[in-house]
Each structure stands twice: as C-alpha cells, then as structure tokens.
Amino acid sequence: MKTCNIVEKRLDFPMLDQKMHAAPLVYLDNGATTFKPKCVIDAIVEFYSSSYGTVHRAIYDLAEHSNAKYYAARIAIKDFIKASSEKEIIFTSGTTDSINKLAQSFGEAYIKEGDEILVSEIEHHSNLVPWQMLAKKLGAKLKFIPVNDRGELDLLELEKLLCENTKLISIAHISNVTGICHPVKEIVRCIRKQSSAKVLIDGAQAISHMPIDVCDLDVDFYVFSGHKMYGPTGIGILYGKEELLAKMPPTFGGGDMIKEVSLKEASYNDLPYKFEAGTPNISAVIGLKAAIDYILDLSFENIQAHEKELCAYALDKLKEIKDVQIIGESTQSRSLISFTVKNIHSLDIATLLNFKGIALRSGHLCAQPALKRFGVSAMLRISFALYNSFDEVDRFIECLKKIISKLG
Numbered sequence: 001m002k003t004c005n006i007v008e009k010r011l012d013f014p015m016l017d018q019k020m021h022a023a024p025l026v027y028l029d030n031g032a033t034t035f036k037p038k039c040v041i042d043a044i045v046e047f048y049s050s051s052y053g054t055v056h057r058a059i060y061d062l063a064e065h066s067n068a069k070y071y072a073a074r075i076a077i078k079d080f081i082k083a084s085s086e087k088e089i090i091f092t093s094g095t096t097d098s099i100n101k102l103a104q105s106f107g108e109a110y111i112k113e114g115d116e117i118l119v120s121e122i123e124h125h126s127n128l129v130p131w132q133m134l135a136k137k138l139g140a141k142l143k144f145i146p147v148n149d150r151g152e153l154d155l156l157e158l159e160k161l162l163c164e165n166t167k168l169i170s171i172a173h174i175s176n177v178t179g180i181c182h183p184v185k186e187i188v189r190c191i192r193k194q195s196s197a198k199v200l201i202d203g204a205q206a207i208s209h210m211p212i213d214v215c216d217l218d219v220d221f222y223v224f225s226g227h228k229m230y231g232p233t234g235i236g237i238l239y240g241k242e243e244l245l246a247k248m249p250p251t252f253g254g255g256d257m258i259k260e261v262s263l264k265e266a267s268y269n270d271l272p273y274k275f276e277a278g279t280p281n282i283s284a285v286i287g288l289k290a291a292i293d294y295i296l297d298l299s300f301e302n303i304q305a306h307e308k309e310l311c312a313y314a315l316d317k318l319k320e321i322k323d324v325q326i327i328g329e330s331t332q333s334r335s336l337i338s339f340t341v342k343n344i345h346s347l348d349i350a351t352l353l354n355f356k357g358i359a360l361r362s363g364h365l366c367a368q369p370a371l372k373r374f375g376v377s378a379m380l381r382i383s384f385a386l387y388n389s390f391d392e393v394d395r396f397i398e399c400l401k402k403i404i405s406k407l408g
C-alpha cells in the first residue's frame with residue numbers, strides 16, 4: 001500500500017482554506033457534496049480556456065481533442081467501477097437523473113401492470129419517488145424491505161417479498177441516513193437464487209469511499225454522482241449491463257442518440273449514445289476523470305483507512321455525550337453518522353454550529369420515510385471526506401457539548 005499523509009492532502013482543496021463566521025471552516029457535509037481538489041478545477045479551467053470544443057459533431061482539431069478527452073473519461077470510469085465495456089457507461093447529470101432515466105426506460109421495457117418493485121424503507125427520495133411515479137403510471141406495486149433498529153436490511157423479509165412478479169430491487173449501497181454499507185454481493189446472490197428480478201444499486205454514498213466492482217457485485221445497474229466524489233456537479237453515471245441496456249428504449253430524443261432520421265421516424269444509435277441526447281456536459285465529464293485520477297493516485301486503501309479511523313473516533317466521542325442518540329448504529333457504519341440530541345431541535349443545533357464555522361447536515365436528509373422509521377422528525381448528520389482531520393472532529397465535539405450544555 002502506498003502510504004501518504006492524508007491530512008497533507010488538505011492543501012489540494014482550496015475551499016478548505018477559509019473561514020466561516022470568523023472561525024476556520026469545518027466542513028462535515030460531504031455526504032451532500034464534496035469539495036474539489038485543484039486538479040479537478042484546473043482540468044475544467046484548462047478545457048474552457050485553451051481546448052474548448054464540442055464532441056461527436058465535427059472534425060476540426062478542437063472537436064477532435066474534446067472527443068479524445070471525452071472518450072478517455074468514459075474509459076476511466078469503466079475501469080474505475082470495473083465494468084465490462086464502455087458501452088455500459090451512460091453519462092447523466094447525477095444519481096437522481098440516472099434513477100429517473102432508468103425508471104422511465106427500464107419501466108417501459110420490463111415492467112407492466114401488476115409487477116412489483118422492491119425498495120428499502122429508508123431510501124433517499126431519489127430512489128423512492130421515481131418508483132412511486134412509475135408504479136402509479138403502470139399500475140405496478142411498490143413494496144418495502146424493512147430495516148431493523150440498527151438500520152440493517154432484513155434479508156429474511158426480502159426473501160419473503162420476492163415473487164414471480166418482482167421485476168426490480170433497488171437499494172442504496174451505503175445509506176445516506178445510517179451510513180451503513182449494505183452487503184450488496186450477498187443480497188444479489190440471495191436474489192439470484194430465487195428470482196430473475198434485476199438489481200439496481202444507488203451508489204451515491206459509496207462511490208467516494210470504497211472500490212466498486214460491478215461485475216463482482218453482479219448488479220444489473222449501478223448509479224452515482226460526480227459531485228459526491230470530488231468531481232463537478234451536473235455529471236453522474238448510469239452503469240447497466242449491456243444486454244439489458246440494449247433492450248431498453250431511449251428516454252430523450254435529439255442529437256447524438258440517433259443513427260438515421262427521416263421526417264416521420266428515427267433509428268437509434270448504439271450504446272451508450274442511445275441514452276445521451278444533446279450536447280453533453282463535456283467539462284464536467286473531463287472534471288470527473290480528473291477526480292477519478294486523484295482518488296486512484298491516493299488509493300482507496302489510504303482513503304478507507306483514514307475515514308474509518310476518523311468515523312470511529314467521532315462515534316466514540318459522540319457516544320460519550322449523554323443526550324446524544326446515534327441513529328442506526330451498526331458495526332458496519334462508515335463515513336457518516338446521524339444522530340439526534342434529546343430535547344433540542346436538530347435545526348437549532350445546526351444553526352448554532354454554523355455560527356462556529358461548522359457545516360453539517362440537518363433536517364430530513366431527503367429521506368422522510370427513513371426518519372419516520374426511526375421515530376424522529378429531524379436529524380443531524382456528519383459525513384466525512386478524505387480531507388477531514390481529527391482536530392476538526394475535536395472542534396465539532398467541543399462546540400456541540402457547549403451548545404447542549406446551554407440549551408439542554
């Protein structure tokens with residue numbers, strides 16, 4: 001393992017070098033979005049300032065240069081998640097867009113009235129509402145995999161829910177509420193034994209924290225966002241097995257996604273272009289490639305080792321505070337911790353922490369049913385990235401304790 005001092009890497013992130021409310025910024029909302037290293041910012045600036053051109057439409061040098069970079073990014077992403085072919089990598093605008101596109105296209109190709117879709121009861125709204133909309137439109141049924149009090153999926157219940165009408169199971173790899181990493185490989189193995197249903201994994205919270213091998217996991221679809229893995233906003237990935245994507249209809253019509261067009265009809269392009277209508281977000285694709293190079297250079301071994309230690313440290317410190325209640329604690333927790341404080345509203349705590357320069361998530365975490373499941377109306381969440389330090393955790397804990405002693 002190539003060792004490095006992760007905290008030195010803080011210097012790569014210009015956003016970390018600033019104050020909020022006259023205090024040094026402590027950014028603990030990385031589950032929402034991460035800061036960008038300078039190499040990502042530079043790659044985008046370089047593209048716009050000295051090599052800007054469109055893709056897939058022209059033969060002049062600038063366009064060819066963009067084509068080459070765009071293609072290289074797709075290959076890098078394919079290798080990053082160990083997909084079999086670049087045809088399986090579809091550029092979208094983010095996880096939400098990927099799931100909505102899937103719901104539309106997979107829904108049209110594979111789901112009919114009376115069929116069933118399974119999601120867990122604690123999914124992010126992005127992995128729930130599109131399925132609600134699809135189920136309503138098609139007359140399909142949405143069913144829910146329960147979780148226990150630790151936030152772990154009830155796999156026995158999942159087995160019971162599977163039936164011949166089940167067409168899709170869609171769950172988060174790491175929950176944005178509990179931080180628990182679900183045992184995807186084991187879940188998929190269990191599903192394959194008794195069902196031909198397809199499996200979608202929402203990798204939004206996993207992609208920056210652990211290596212992903214979509215073939216080893218044997219998932220049918222895997223989706224994630226660039227902005228949660230040190231890349232730009234406005235770019236995401238929809239991975240799908242080639243044989244499935246090939247049978248699915250495009251969701252948008254326009255340039256790039258066609259082969260031939262007459263006034264009355266059109267034939268569609270090959271994968272992955274069939275799903276990429278219009279001029280894409282080229283700069284974000286280039287920025288995402290730079291983010292992947294950055295992660296790989298640092299290595300997941302280093303990132304995981306650091307984040308695991310940091311998270312365990314924060315968890316121990318939080319548990320020492322009398323009125324703090326951790327949500328969904330499990331031995332599998334990593335990279336984020338959600339909690340509430342007895343008799344104090346989460347929004348009050350988040351507001352006061354903000355005045356001390358500490359940014360963390362509060363409210364319903366885009367997962368209202370999950371909050372209901374855990375019997376709370378709002379939560380606080382700290383989520384880590386490779387650049388967070390133990391000093392930052394200490395500052396957060398110290399400020400939190402002071403707030404609790406004043407308001408409690």
Ligand SMILES: Cc1ncc(COP(=O)(O)O)c(C=O)c1O
Pocket residue numbers: 031032094095096097124126127172174175176202204205225366
């Ligand atoms: C588990 C999970 N799924 C989906 C999303 C949606 O991601 P995006 O807003 O980038 O589309 C998020 C964002 O927080 C998430 O945590």
